[in-house]
Amino acid sequence: MLEKLDRIPTRQDIVETQELIFEFLHYTPVMTSESLNDISGAELFFKCENFQKIGAFKMRGAASAAVRLTEAELERGLATHSSGNHAQAVARAARLLGVPAYIVMPENAPATKIAATEGYGANIIFCAATIEAREKTLEEVVRQTGATFIHPYDDYNVIAGQATCARELLQDVEELDTIIAPVGGGGLLSGTALSTRYWSPSTKVIGAEPAAVDDAWRSLQSGQIETNATTDTIADGLRTNLGEKTFGIIQMHVDDIITVSEAAIIEAMRLVWERMKIIIEPSCAVPLAAVLQNRERFEAEKVGIILTGGNVDLSKLPF
């Protein structure tokens, strides 16, 4: 068992995490597409976390946090609030470890997400669809059960897990000029930035987010965590704001944030579906949209793109 991290993960922390969570994960492939290279003018390498267990990179962070708990902590179980991929990741980690999971979900969560999380044997606790209700309900669950709360992103243990994704990409593809990850709460982007600084320091690290929720871009400008007045974007995984820990790492190690329009996100998503024949969530299409909207900037570069997940409601497609 590893110590819980209360500091920015080091190179050694990430290596150890990679070894420890290996059995919870797929080693996901890196795909390329001649057709998308032609369209973008860049040489693109897609790290396919849509093929990851539970269909998203979130499995990495949840596993990384879970395996650091003591036996006594584990027995009391894992808890979180999420209606998305993090819920399934925590539920699956708990199932593999043979311990209970308690997932707080808003009562208006999509039936498919509820079913998927229940499919991993988790206990679902519903609450009103407000941030306040969610936090209060989670607190109550933790108080009653003694379960450990696994934060979706603002936790160095989770960040160390997400960092293993870029680590694998850098192991598989040498001399990338740029790595782009989408940014919501910043867990993936901060982990990506750490692994890139440790193993490929000359590679630029860029975050991509919808212009409609450009809080990360504004946060880098202002030097403090900004919020969004509205969260009206198709990229539902990226509506969250940064946390203290993720923001600190992003400020230090991320070169730039690029924002993209909703139309560009849908177009990039469609291109990946049509040309690469793989299913990605709208949130994953944001980095490719950033490349396509800035053709000259990435011309002839080797660009690594993290495709974060593939959990899409097929009955609600944007095309």
Add this chain to the structure above:
Amino acid sequence: MLEKLDRIPTRQDIVETQELIFEFLHYTPVMTSESLNDISGAELFFKCENFQKIGAFKMRGAASAAVRLTEAELERGLATHSSGNHAQAVARAARLLGVPAYIVMPENAPATKIAATEGYGANIIFCAATIEAREKTLEEVVRQTGATFIHPYDDYNVIAGQATCARELLQDVEELDTIIAPVGGGGLLSGTALSTRYWSPSTKVIGAEPAAVDDAWRSLQSGQIETNATTDTIADGLRTNLGEKTFGIIQMHVDDIITVSEAAIIEAMRLVWERMKIIIEPSCAVPLAAVLQNRERFEAEKVGIILTGGNVDLSKLPF
């Protein structure tokens, strides 16, 4: 250059074909899915021809026929009639060989298919949407240009190319109990049957087709090539009837044909999209539907499934 084949391809023919067409192709991956194994009760191995060049296995047969032409024949170009994947395959083979392609298409062909084929630099010749007009127009094109007609399936050179797909699957996965391929004109199924007999003779070979166009099943029963009164199935790649050459091989080497309902096809397609996060055409979903509808028959078997292609019109999905 290899000789043109005027007999059933031998083991050696298929090996030579594989070497010769290698540069036209992707070596496609074999994917597995714990989730679909759970649902089916079998151990499934999916040969992902949806990731093949032009998005379908048809690239194999077209390349195999093209590379056997003489210099003089090649100079005059390649011709075919098709509004589907075979059109793109012939067009791409011609482009890579630096020779003209003439593709006869019905005037009501989908705009996306026309654009994709034009994208490979082919000359498109439109005709009325009847079999008679199509054949007459093709004849005229061949007469005027001297181009060589590449049949979509009833050609031993094409069959030798399609056979390389199962050959790769058998190289990558040992001791399959069963291989299932969809059957339309029978090019893929007859090639699959040959490779399986040559390299894994104890593996059963099964064809799968929509119940709505069960001509292959009826042909095996009656001992002669049957046709369909209507072709009303979502599996648009499987509406064709068998040819003399493909039927001969199928009679000899295919163990069974399984027919499936339209609802089962759509359900299997949806499962692959949702669980495997990859895009497949309705035609590809037919073998999985056959497994799911016959759970006891395939229970605990190792089953190879050829996913034939991923060219789908995203604006016309069945879910």
